[in-house]
Amino acid sequence: MSESSSDIPLIQFESVTKLYGKVLGVNDISLSLSQGAYGLLGPNGAGKSTLLNLITGQLVPTRGNVLVFGQSPRNNPQLMSRIGFCPGFEGLYSSITGLNWVTFLLEMHGVPRRPARNRAAECMAITGMLEAMNRPVASYSRGMRQRTKIAQAIAHDPQLLILDEPLSGLDPVGRSDMTEVIKKRIADGASVILASHVLHEIEAVTDSFLLISGGRLLASGTTDEVHKLLFDLPVEIQIRCDRPHRLSSLIMEHRMADTVSIGHSPCGAEILRVATRQTAEFSALLPKWIAEYELQVDEMKTADDSLQTLFNSLMKIHRGEL
Amino acid sequence: MSVLLATVRFEFSRIITAGRITWWFVLAVFPILIAGLIRLFPLADAGEQFDSHQVWSVAIYLLVPCITCAMGVLLSAGPVIGTELEQRSWVYIATRPNGIFWLLLGKYLVAVAWSSTAAIAGLTIAVMFTGQDTVVRMWVATAALCVLSSMSYASVFLLVGAIAPRRAMLFCVVWTVGVEGFISFIPAIINRMTIQYRLRALFVDWVQPGDEIQNNPLFAMSLAEGSWYFQILWLFALTSIFMTAAQVIAQKREFTGATESDV
Numbered sequence: 001m002s003e004s005s006s007d008i009p010l011i012q013f014e015s016v017t018k019l020y021g022k023v024l025g026v027n028d029i030s031l032s033l034s035q036g037a038y039g040l041l042g043p044n045g046a047g048k049s050t051l052l053n054l055i056t057g058q059l060v061p062t063r064g065n066v067l068v069f070g071q072s073p074r075n076n077p078q079l080m081s082r083i084g085f086c087p088g089f090e091g092l093y094s095s096i097t098g099l100n101w102v103t104f105l106l107e108m109h110g111v112p113r114r115p116a117r118n119r120a121a122e123c124m125a126i127t128g129m130l131e132a133m134n135r136p137v138a139s140y141s142r143g144m145r146q147r148t149k150i151a152q153a154i155a156h157d158p159q160l161l162i163l164d165e166p167l168s169g170l171d172p173v174g175r176s177d178m179t180e181v182i183k184k185r186i187a188d189g190a191s192v193i194l195a196s197h198v199l200h201e202i203e204a205v206t207d208s209f210l211l212i213s214g215g216r217l218l219a220s221g222t223t224d225e226v227h228k229l230l231f232d233l234p235v236e237i238q239i240r241c242d243r244p245h246r247l248s249s250l251i252m253e254h255r256m257a258d259t260v261s262i263g264h265s266p267c268g269a270e271i272l273r274v275a276t277r278q279t280a281e282f283s284a285l286l287p288k289w290i291a292e293y294e295l296q297v298d299e300m301k302t303a304d305d306s307l308q309t310l311f312n313s314l315m316k317i318h319r320g321e322l
Numbered sequence: 323m324s325v326l327l328a329t330v331r332f333e334f335s336r337i338i339t340a341g342r343i344t345w346w347f348v349l350a351v352f353p354i355l356i357a358g359l360i361r362l363f364p365l366a367d368a369g370e371q372f373d374s375h376q377v378w379s380v381a382i383y384l385l386v387p388c389i390t391c392a393m394g395v396l397l398s399a400g401p402v403i404g405t406e407l408e409q410r411s412w413v414y415i416a417t418r419p420n421g422i423f424w425l426l427l428g429k430y431l432v433a434v435a436w437s438s439t440a441a442i443a444g445l446t447i448a449v450m451f452t453g454q455d456t457v458v459r460m461w462v463a464t465a466a467l468c469v470l471s472s473m474s475y476a477s478v479f480l481l482v483g484a485i486a487p488r489r490a491m492l493f494c495v496v497w498t499v500g501v502e503g504f505i506s507f508i509p510a511i512i513n514r515m516t517i518q519y520r521l522r523a524l525f526v527d528w529v530q531p532g533d534e535i536q537n538n539p540l541f542a543m544s545l546a547e548g549s550w551y552f553q554i555l556w557l558f559a560l561t562s563i564f565m566t567a568a569q570v571i572a573q574k575r576e577f578t579g580a581t582e583s584d585v
Contacts, residue, residue, distance in 0.1 A: 056417050059576050075573055077419035085417045091410030095339055100332070107328035108418035152414065 008070040010035045010160065010191050011055060016064035018050055018215075025050035025059075027215040037186045039202030039209035040195035047215040048195040049088055052164050055193065056085050068160065081109055084158030086149045088165040088195070094138035098129055098148040101137065102155055109156045123151040128177055142169035150178055154185060161185055161192045167201050179204045211314055218314045234258045234275040237282070240265065240299040244272040250289050256282050325420070329428025337398075337436060349394050349440035353385040357448035378452040379531035382460060386445045387467040387521060392498055394437025395476040400494040402429045402480060403572060404487040412577055422572050426484075430476055430565065438472040456530075463528035467521060474517040474557050475502075477564035484571040509543040517560060519546050520553045527553075 011033045018025035026047045042048050053059040054066050057073030057080075066072065071079050093101060102120035107113060124133040127147040132140065140148065146169045153161060163182065167175045182205050186192055196202050202209055211218045234257075241247055248260045251274060259275045276282050290297055360381055406412040406425070415421040442465050449461045475498075482497055483490040506518035513519050523546035526536055535541055546553055 056413075058413060058416060080417055080419045080421070083417060085413065087410075087413050089410050091412070091414060093336060093409070093411060095336060096332075100335065104328060104332040105414060105418065107332075108325055108415070108421055108424065110325060110419070112324060113328065 009033060009067070010069065011193075012065070012067040012070075013054075014065040014067075016054065016061045016066055018054060018059060019062045024215045026054070026212075028064075029212075029215075029217045030064075031210065031217060031220060033210075035191045036208060037192040037206035038194070039206050040193055040212065041197070041199065041202055041209050042195075042212040043197050046197075046213045048197075048212060049164060050215070051212065052085075052087075052162055052193070052195055055162060056083060081156065082159045084153035084156065084161045086153040086161075086163045086166050088168070090142075090145050090149070092137045092140075092145055092148065095136055097134050097136055098140065098144075098151070099124055099133040102148065102152045105152045106155050111156070119155055120151070123155045124148070126154070126181060127151040128174070143171055143174045146170050147174065147178065150181060154181070159190060161190050162195075163192065164195045165197075166194065167196070167198070175201070213314075218317075234277050235279050235302055237274045237276065237279075237300065237302050239272040239274065239297060240269055241272065242296040242298075243293075244270045246293060247289065247295060248272055248274075250293070251282075254285060256285065325424045326428055326431075329424045330431050333428050333432040334435075337432065342436075345397060346436065346440045349390055349437070350444040352393075353382070353390055353441075353444040353448040354451075356385050357381065357451040361451040361453075373532065374452075375454055375456065376532045376535050378454055379460065379525075379529045380535065382445070382448060382452065382464055383467070383525045383529065383531075385448065386441050386464055387471040387525075388518070390441040390444055391437055391468050391471040392475050392502070394440055395433050395472050395479055396491065396494050396498070398433035398436050399430060399476040400479040400483050400490045401487075402426065402433070402490075403483045403577070404490045407487055407577055416577070423569060426480060426565075426569055426572060430480055433476045433480075434469070434472045437476070438468045441468040441472065460529055463525075466528065467524060470524065470554065470557055471517070471521055474521075474561050474564075477561040477568070478517065481564045481568040481571070484568040484575070487577070507540075507544045513544060514546070514556075515560070517557065519544065520556045520560075522546065523548070523553045524550055 009032045011031070013029045013031045016029045017027055029051070040048050040051065050059065054061060055068055055073060057066075057068075057076060060074055068079060069082060073079050073083075092098075096104075099117070099120055102123060103113070103117045106116035106120055111119065121130070121133065124130055127150050129144060129147050129151060132144055137145065137148070146166065150163070150166055153163065161182070166182070167178055170178060179201075182192060182194065186205070192205070194202055194205055207222050207224075209223075210220045239247065244262050248262060251257050251260055256278055257274045257276045259273075261273045263271050263273060265271050274282070286297075286300075289295060360377075403412075403426075406415070415425045418424075445461060445464055445468065449457050449464070452460065454460060478497065479490070479494045482493045486493045502516055502518045506513050506516035506522075522541075522544065525531070526545060527550045536545070546556075
């Protein structure tokens with residue numbers, strides 16, 4: 001009995017390791033992604049580009065298997081027609097116009113010249129390059145090159161769009177425009193893998209993500225799913241008060257925190273940072289201390305609930321700090 | 323085939339640059355310049371040993387199909403993979419269906435056309451300096467040799483470029499001097515695998531430089547036997563083998579645009 005296409009995972013990694021000589025690219029990654037949009041998140045040098053090169057078949061795993069739509073991506077022409085790739089570097093021919101370049105890449109998919117040119121112009125318009133598309137790439141700004149790269153990636157209407165740092169080099173308007181282009185592709189049913197080291201870029205597109213660092217997959221799933229894994233992690237609370245040293249000694253005397261530190265805010269005020277797992281008890285004790293020791297608390301906040309918190313926590317676990 | 327046509331058209335549009343056009347003219351002018359110098363300053367010693375037809379036949383053969391064509395494809399086919407990797411455009415092609423195959427084939431055809439047209443343009447004027455009665459025959463035969471030479475050397479240089487993309491030009495020069503310049507003259511089995519060995523036989527057959535040259539011990543020992551179509555068959559076979567090897571290497575090797583910092 002054959003599997004229907006919807007049952008086939010979008011991407012499967014089976015114990016995949018990639019070594020560049022003695023340098024570790026990715027380390028024993030196993031994952032299975034169903035169709036949808038995913039953010040690939042990790043700091044520079046985490047292994048994001050290696051992972052994407054494995055997915056596009058540019059690299060062969062040293063160990064393990066990579067499957068995309070149930071097929072090996074290496075030298076697989078049929079699969080390449082279903083994948084659109086926007087790499088993290090430029091690599092555009094400077095003497096060629098953006099329109100001619102996108103047209104040529106479409107022709108490489110077997111699209112005849114005239115329809116290819118029309119579709120290329122359409123995609124250049126979608127990415128906001130209509131006016132500049134007949135100029136040589138050498139005259140483009142970095143943002144315009146980025147838009148052109150995205151145009152070539154979507155031109156053949158791929159089922160899987162792989163974008164490596166697609167918003168880098170774009171101004172805020174460009175970021176917003178390209179985010180909308182990517183979201184439109186997702187709404188139209190395409191699957192997207194978006195790699196970035198900037199959290200809000202991914203948050204703007206999807207809440208499903210893969211977090212990698214040091215070539216290892218640290219976590220995957222939605223923000224909520226990963227938070228469930230982290231319920232026992234300390235919560236960081238920032239307090240701005242008149243006597244932070246006194247408050248910090250009270251916290252330590254009552255063993256209310258894992259760590260306490262005093263730093264400075266951008267305006268120079270002292271900020272007390274408390275990492276605690278006993279948030280309920282701490283919340284009950286703090287008003288008592290304020291009243292008893294006549295402390296003046298001007299501001300108190302927990303770190304926000306964005307992916308940044310999650311990322312920081314996971315990185316600390318990975319480094320053995322938690 | 324439409325993909326090949328698109329690739330060839332695109333690559334032609336890319337070589338229409340001031341730099342590449344200048345190089346094309348430099349290649350075309352090279353045999354004209356040398357032929358002009360030979361005309362102005364005839365070689366006295368050679369004149370005593372060989373007649374002018376022999377001198378001009380060999381000179382034109384060395385200048386055009388050997389040097390100009392080899393130089394032309396060295397410049398255009400050798401760095402095919404290296405430049406794509408260097409400017410990081412490789413990945414856009416590699417993620418297209420059979421993209422690498424069509425790219426190499428398209429670039430190969432453009433390199434052959436670029437080199438052989440420059441060589442034939444140079445030949446057309448250079449033969450006028452020869453002042454021979456057989457100028458038409460010499461032009462037709464040498465023009466055909468230009469196409470065969472460009473076709474064959476381009477495949478070799480494409481293979482060298484696939485093996486050593488970062489140092490393609492250097493290794494192509496080493497190959498040309500070592501294999502085509504030296505090994506092709508060794509009277510042994512190994513010289514039969516060289517392009518020069520086959521081209522020389524075609525030159526003797528088509529241009530008919532004269533008995534003195536054909537019977538010269540140095541030349542005769544390194545001259546392929548068999549009819550002209552047999553030599554052409556050999557050249558096509560060698561070209562196919564080199565091209566296939568280049569394609570296989572390009573497909574098998576992990577060329578990415580990534581540098582170590584992208585890991």
